[in-house]
Amino acid sequence: AQPIYLADYQPPAFLVEKVELTFKLAPTTTRVLSRIRFAPNPAAVPGQDLHLDGEGLRLIAASIDGTPLTATPDATGLTLEAASLPDAPFTFQAEVEIAPEGNTALEGLYMSNGMYCTQCEAEGFRKITYYPDRPDVMAPFRVRVESDLPVLLSNGNPVESGPGWAEWDDPHPKPSYLFALVAGDLRATTGHFTTMDGCDVTLNIWVRPGDEDKTAYALDALKRSMLWDEQVYGRVYDLDIFNIVAVDDFNMGAMENKGLNIFNSRCVLASAETATDGDFAAIERIIAHEYFHNWTGNRITCRDWFQLSLKEGLTVFRDQQFMGDMRSHAVKRIDDVLTLRARQFREDAGPLAHPVRPESYVEINNFYTATVYEKGAELIRMLRLLVGEDRYRAALDLYFERHDGQACTIEDWIAVFAEAAGRDLSQFKRWYEQAGTPKVTLLEHWEDGTLTLTLRQYSAPTPGQPLKEPLLIPVALGLVGPDGAELMPTQVLELDSPEQVFTFTDLPARPVVSALRGFSAPVVLEHAQSSAESNVLLGHDTDPFARFEAGRNLARHILHGMILDGAPPNPDYLNAMRLVLVDDRLDPAFRALVLRLPGEDELAQSLHAAGHTPNPDAIHAARRRALCLLAEALAPDLTRMVNAMATPGAYNPDARDAGRRALRLAAAGLLAHADGGTKARDIFAQADNMTEQFGAWCALLAVGAGSAESLQFHRQWQANRLVMDKWFGAQVAFAQPDLAPAVAEELTRHAGFDWKNPNRFRAVIGSLGAHPAGFHQSSGAGYRLVADWLIRLDTANPQAAARISTVFETWSRYDAERQALIRAELTRILDRPDCSRDMGEMVGRMLG
Ligand code: DPP
Ligand code: ZN
Numbered sequence: 001a002q003p004i005y006l007a008d009y010q011p012p013a014f015l016v017e018k019v020e021l022t023f024k025l026a027p028t029t030t031r032v033l034s035r036i037r038f039a040p041n042p043a044a045v046p047g048q049d050l051h052l053d054g055e056g057l058r059l060i061a062a063s064i065d066g067t068p069l070t071a072t073p074d075a076t077g078l079t080l081e082a083a084s085l086p087d088a089p090f091t092f093q094a095e096v097e098i099a100p101e102g103n104t105a106l107e108g109l110y111m112s113n114g115m116y117c118t119q120c121e122a123e124g125f126r127k128i129t130y131y132p133d134r135p136d137v138m139a140p141f142r143v144r145v146e147s148d149l150p151v152l153l154s155n156g157n158p159v160e161s162g163p164g165w166a167e168w169d170d171p172h173p174k175p176s177y178l179f180a181l182v183a184g185d186l187r188a189t190t191g192h193f194t195t196m197d198g199c200d201v202t203l204n205i206w207v208r209p210g211d212e213d214k215t216a217y218a219l220d221a222l223k224r225s226m227l228w229d230e231q232v233y234g235r236v237y238d239l240d241i242f243n244i245v246a247v248d249d250f251n252m253g254a255m256e257n258k259g260l261n262i263f264n265s266r267c268v269l270a271s272a273e274t275a276t277d278g279d280f281a282a283i284e285r286i287i288a289h290e291y292f293h294n295w296t297g298n299r300i301t302c303r304d305w306f307q308l309s310l311k312e313g314l315t316v317f318r319d320q321q322f323m324g325d326m327r328s329h330a331v332k333r334i335d336d337v338l339t340l341r342a343r344q345f346r347e348d349a350g351p352l353a354h355p356v357r358p359e360s361y362v363e364i365n366n367f368y369t370a371t372v373y374e375k376g377a378e379l380i381r382m383l384r385l386l387v388g389e390d391r392y393r394a395a396l397d398l399y400f401e402r403h404d405g406q407a408c409t410i411e412d413w414i415a416v417f418a419e420a421a422g423r424d425l426s427q428f429k430r431w432y433e434q435a436g437t438p439k440v441t442l443l444e445h446w447e448d449g450t451l452t453l454t455l456r457q458y459s460a461p462t463p464g465q466p467l468k469e470p471l472l473i474p475v476a477l478g479l480v481g482p483d484g485a486e487l488m489p490t491q492v493l494e495l496d497s498p499e500q501v502f503t504f505t506d507l508p509a510r511p512v513v514s515a516l517r518g519f520s521a522p523v524v525l526e527h528a529q530s531s532a533e534s535n536v537l538l539g540h541d542t543d544p545f546a547r548f549e550a551g552r553n554l555a556r557h558i559l560h561g562m563i564l565d566g567a568p569p570n571p572d573y574l575n576a577m578r579l580v581l582v583d584d585r586l587d588p589a590f591r592a593l594v595l596r597l598p599g600e601d602e603l604a605q606s607l608h609a610a611g612h613t614p615n616p617d618a619i620h621a622a623r624r625r626a627l628c629l630l631a632e633a634l635a636p637d638l639t640r641m642v643n644a645m646a647t648p649g650a651y652n653p654d655a656r657d658a659g660r661r662a663l664r665l666a667a668a669g670l671l672a673h674a675d676g677g678t679k680a681r682d683i684f685a686q687a688d689n690m691t692e693q694f695g696a697w698c699a700l701l702a703v704g705a706g707s708a709e710s711l712q713f714h715r716q717w718q719a720n721r722l723v724m725d726k727w728f729g730a731q732v733a734f735a736q737p738d739l740a741p742a743v744a745e746e747l748t749r750h751a752g753f754d755w756k757n758p759n760r761f762r763a764v765i766g767s768l769g770a771h772p773a774g775f776h777q778s779s780g781a782g783y784r785l786v787a788d789w790l791i792r793l794d795t796a797n798p799q800a801a802a803r804i805s806t807v808f809e810t811w812s813r814y815d816a817e818r819q820a821l822i823r824a825e826l827t828r829i830l831d832r833p834d835c836s837r838d839m840g841e842m843v844g845r846m847l848g
Contacts, residue, residue, distance in 0.1 A: 001837045003360040006306040012132055013048035014038040016139035017089065021129070023109075025116055025147035025183055027101035030109065031060070032129045034096075036139075039089040050080040053126035053133040054096070056108075062094040062130070078130050094130050103127075104756055104796040112249035113208065115184030116147070117262055119255060122305055122364045125176035136303045136407040138173035145183055151206065153182040155258045157240045170258055172238065173405060175301050180257030182206070182245045189215035193223050193237070196230045201237055206245040207269065214269035217280060217653060218244065218287050225288040228322050233396060235295045244268060244287075248721060249757055251800050252368070254286050256293035263290070266722055266759055272651035274723050276691040277658035284326065289319040295400065303407040305364040309356045309432070310413055312368075313376020320377060327655035330544035331589045337519045337545065338593075340378065344370035344522070345437050346605055350809045351846045353435040353462040357410050362841040365799045371435070378522040379431050385474050385492060385520055386428070387421035395420035427472045427496060435462040438471055440495065442515055442527040451479070451504045451511060455495050457523075463845065472496045476520035476543075479504065479511035484540030487511045492520065512536045517543040524609065529553065535576050544590065551580065551594045559603055562622040564612065569626060574633040581667070582637050588645060589659030592666040597626060600772040601810075608813040615815070620737055620773035624673075631674035641667040642679050651689040658691070665695035669702065677705045684709050694726055701734035722759075724752055729763035733771055740774025741781035748789065755793065758800045765789045769807025776814065780821035783808075787825035790839070791832065798836030805829070805842045823847065 015038070022033040038050065054077035062069040062078070065086065071078055080092075103110035108127025109118050118124065126133040143154040146165045155178070156170025188204040189212060195201060203222055205215040222244070229235040239259045250264035267286045270279055296318065297311035324332045347353060347370050354367070356376045361367055384392040398416040406412075410432050418425045438459045445452040455475060459468035473495040479488035488511070493502055504511075512533045516525050529537075529550075537550035554573050561567035580586065580594045598606070600623060604614035631638065645664035647657045668680045677700045684696035697713055700706030710731065717723035728747055735743040747753060747764045754760050765786055769775050775782040786807060793801040811822040829835065830843040 001362045001840065003362050005360045006304070006357070007359070009304055009306075011044045012041055012134065012137050013044045014050050014132065015041045016132065016137050019131075019139050019141045020143075021141065022144040023146060023181060025100075025145065025149070027111060028099045030098050030100055032096050032098065034092075034094050034129045034131070036092045036131070037089060038092060040087065047082050049082050050085060051077060051132070052080065052092075052130035053077040053123070054130040055126050056098065057127070057130065058097040059130075060095040060097060062092070064092055065090050066093075073130075077126065092130075096129055098128065105799065106249055106251050106758070106797060107799060109181065110249075112247050115182065115186070115208075115247070116149070117182050117184075117245065117247050118180050118257075119251060119262065120179050120257070121177040121255060123177070125179055128179070131176050133176050134304065135175040135177060135301050138175050138301065138405070138407060140173055141170045141179065143168045143170075143181065145181060147183045149183045149185060151182070151184055151186040151188075153180075153206070153243055153245065153260055155180055155260050157259070170239075172258060172299065174258050174298060175407065178256070178258045178298055178301075180255070180260040180262055182243075182260065182262065185209065186245065187212050189219055191219045191223060193226050193242075195226075195236050197236055199237075199240075201226075201239070202241045204241070204243045205268065206243060207265075208246070211246065211265075211269055214271045214274065217270045218268045218283055221284040221287040222291060224284075224326065225291040225322065228288070228325065229292060229295070229318075232321070232325075233295070233318070233400075235292075235400070237294065238299075242291075244290075248759075251758055251797070251803075253282075254290050256290040256297055258294070258298050261290045264759065266725070269722060270653075272653070272689045274690055274717075274720055276694055277653060277661055279690075280653035281323070281327070281658070285319050285323050288322045289315055292318045292322070299405060300399070300403045301407045303409050305361070305367070306357055306359070307409050308364075308367060309372045309376035309379075310408060310410055312373045313356065313380055314413075316373050316377035317380040320381075328587060328589060328659075331587065331593065331655075331659070333518060333545050334548045334590070334593050336374075336377075340370070340374045340522060341605075342599070342602060344374045345524070346601070346810060347371055347806070348375070348435060348437045348462070349605065349609070350812065351463060351848050352806065352809050352842070355433050355435045355465075357432040359433075359464075363802070363838045365838055366802055366841055368803075375522055382431070382474055382521055383417055383425075383428065385476070386472070386494070387417060387423065391417075391421045427470075430469055430471050434459060434468050434471065435465055436460055436468065438473065438521075438523045440473060440475065440516075440521075440523045440525050442513070442525065444513060446510045449505065449507050451507055451513075453477075453502045453504070453513065454499065455493065455502065456499045457495055458498075463848070470496060470498050473521045473523060475515060476517040478514045478517055478541075478543065478546075479507070480514050480536060480541060481511055482509060482536065484536055486542050490517050490543065514541050514543060514546045516549070517541075517546045519545055519549075531557070531570060531572055535572065538576055538594075539579065548590070548594055551576065552598065556598050556603070556606055559598060559622060559626060560607065560610070562626060563603065563607065563615075563618050566622075569629055574630060577630060578634055578637055581634060581641060587659055588663035589655065592659070592662035595663075595666045595670065597623060597630075601770075604772060604810070604813060613815050614813055616773045616776040617737065617778075627670060628673045631670045631672070635671060635674050638667040638671040638674075639679065642671065642683070651691075661691050661695070665692065665699065668696060669699040672699045672703045672705075677703055681705075681709070690723070690726075694730070698730050698734060701730060704736060718752070725759050725763040728753070728760065729767045732764055732767035732774070735771065735774055737771070737773035738777060740768060740771050741777060741785050744768040744774075744782075745785055748785075755789070756796055758797065761789070761793060761800065762804065765793075766804055766807070769804065775807065776818060778817065780818075780825075783821050783825045787829055791829055794829070794836050794839045795834060798838040802836070802838035802842045805839060805846070808846055811846065 017037040020035040024031040100109045107124040145152040152166035154168035186206040191203040244261045246265040254263040395417045441456040443454040475493045478490045534550040541547045558569045607614045645660045680696045680699040687693035
């Protein structure tokens with residue numbers, strides 16, 4: 001397959017003024033009738049052919065202004081030759097047949113549990129009918145759905161309906177990737193929202209019968225999102241109705257189709273008994289994310305798919321702000337940085353590294369990545385820090401005012417900031433163009449009351465980018481006295497050269513440098529600090545992220561020592577952890593985060609960055625030993641915390657109770673390494689909510705216990721698909737490393753292993769890939785099992801298979817034996833005649 005290049009962009013030859021669609025739904029013989037009004041694009045080179053994308057369609061008939069068409073489609077669609085097209089607007093009509101029932105790729109129109117639904121982003125609409133399936137073609141849609149199923153939905157407002165049919169009208173011009181249709185036997189939970197302009201909006205959460213008791217939280221989160229977007233960004237909803245539908249078989253988390261969001265049921269359904277605090281938070285975030293897309297994505301969309309971060313980075317940043325406002329900014333920031341490092345830094349350090357705005361792709365579905373999403377959000381956070389909050393808001397106002405209804409680029413985005421801030425941002429723009437995580441080195445020199453800081457930046461080569469230019473890096477920095485008092489509040493240093501020196505004079509004593517407060521830039525900071533200095537920051541820094549980071553640095557340092565030379569942990573560290581654990585002035589959620597040791601993959605990443613070849617078994621063993629030592633040292637306090645953090649009364653998913661449960665479970669989980677799981681067993685037995693039931697069960701599995709609880713969990717929840725995903729996943733995630741591949745394999749033979757369901761596949765195969773010591777078991781059994789299943793899934797659902805293939809992206813970190821085993825598996829995946837375009841691109845990039 002040929003790559004597509006950003007540099008080759010051409011405006012569309014024709015624009016669309018109006019789309020009318022009729023769907024006659026049937027599992028294997030759905031008919032789609034289209035009537036599309038085209039007009040020549042004044043901005044395009046005249047005299048071009050009109051290419052209508054279409055894949056897997058059976059063309060029944062087509063015409064232009066009523067004259068039957070003779071052109072025959074090829075594998076990519078239908079090309080209407082310039083010479084055969086009128087010079088003025090014309091109407092193209094077509095009738096095609098498709099088979100949603102056999103659509104296992106879950107892209108286009110497909111079926112899930114007897115229900116019809118769609119997924120069109122990025123290029124699924126071309127599997128529904130012939131159309132210029134590109135985001136810079138925006139049009140109003142009118143849709144008629146015909147089916148005997150009781151609920152028939154599409155985008156926009158309902159206009160008319162009768163027995164067996166319904167019509168919907170979406171007046172807002174939209175790209176085809178935002179088209180949606182749903183038909184099924186569904187039940188709604190309904191609410192209302194009055195906009196700040198006084199309009200009433202009907203809100204519906206549509207679910208399968210039996211799931212109505214799991215919709216309340218999503219509906220509430222939706223109302224809060226709508227209010228927040230009005231209050232913080234001045235953005236008002238623009239239709240009479242907002243529908244959300246829960247679907248069990250779905251490749252992504254959710255999709256922001258105009259007025260008709262479609263959600264993976266995992267990202268919308270929740271009750272106290274079936275969902276964890278983490279699930280509730282994810283639902284709140286994703287509901288907000290998809291809702292916020294209505295302005296950042298739908299009304300202002302992307303000119304082409306290279307600009308994906310224009311909508312995704314911005315919308316992630318907005319959902320991060322929202323979650324901070326709803327819960328805790330400190331905890332949210334720490335969580336986001338942990339996710340960024342675990343997923344995006346990992347991606348950026350390996351063969352799949354790519355810029356936030358890529359320059360080429362073979363299959364765009366492969367670029368819905370942590371780089372485009374999470375690093376894209378970091379770039380917006382940095383812009384906001386550099387221009388200040390007021391100018392950020394002014395830039396956004398200008399963006400909405402200038403570009404509403406348009407398909408835009410990163411250049412348009414940078415321009416509103418440059419104008420609102422009166423500042424040249426061309427150096428900043430490199431962040432969108434250069435891949436890789438910059439390394440920032442900080443050196444201190446102290447003399448006579450003057451502190452001199454030398455900051456250096458370096459960006460290593462990434463695939464296709466051997467040389468890097470210096471970036472504009474905002475380094476938020478404060479100075480803390482040796483007693484913990486703030487000596488200098490946060491200043492934002494702008495590092496824009498390979499090396500710069502900053503001087504601070506007239507200091508009473510040598511301060512402790514608190515650098516990269518709030519994680520002000522997505523970089524790896526190298527700053528040698530003693531454990532005494534880290535302890536000052538951990539105990540006193542005014543910036544909560546910096547406090548967390550100081551504890552993290554101590555933990556990483558100790559774990560590296562244990563892994564590399566078996567050095568025992570410093571007693572100071574154990575004591576510092578005790579102080580955090582019992583400090584009731586600190587938010588329990590924050591304490592839970594500090595207590596959590598860096599994960600095995602994070603340790604492999606940091607060891608590799610420090611020039612070592614990580615050994616997954618040694619990392620696992622050392623981490624396990626650290627957990628035991630920590631548990632023994634803190635046992636009495638941990639026991640006290642388990643009791644103190646109980647949340648009496650009815651389950652409440654809010655941040656306060658969730659934080660208490662997080663600390664309670666963190667304490668019980670740690671304690672299990674000393675007491676064999678006695679406390680965890682109590683929590684499991686008494687739990688009236690999934691957070692504690694599942695958390696306690698995982699704590700038991702982690703110490704090799706919990707088999708009775710596994711049986712009970714299965715007995716209790718076997719009828720609940722989402723909870724069963726947890727049952728499948730946890731057994732793999734917490735399996736003893738040498739057993740993990742066998743445990744996963746055994747589960748693939750379980751009657752409930754419905755491998756075509758992406759959630760279930762991920763629960764087993766994805767969990768094995770996320771278990772470093774299990775996946776990288778030296779026999780290669782983990783690699784083999786994952787490869788076998790990726791090959792199988794690739795034939796049914798290439799998009800999902802390609803996404804999960806990233807479990808192999810870190811292969812070049814490991815020793816020669818493991819590298820050879822992985823290369824052999826990747827080659828086996830690639831060297832099949834039926835290897836998909838999606839998988840071919842991913843594996844090809846990984847092999848380099
Ligand atoms: N639905 C996905 C998201 O919201 C892709 N747009 O990120
Ligand atoms: Zn999104």
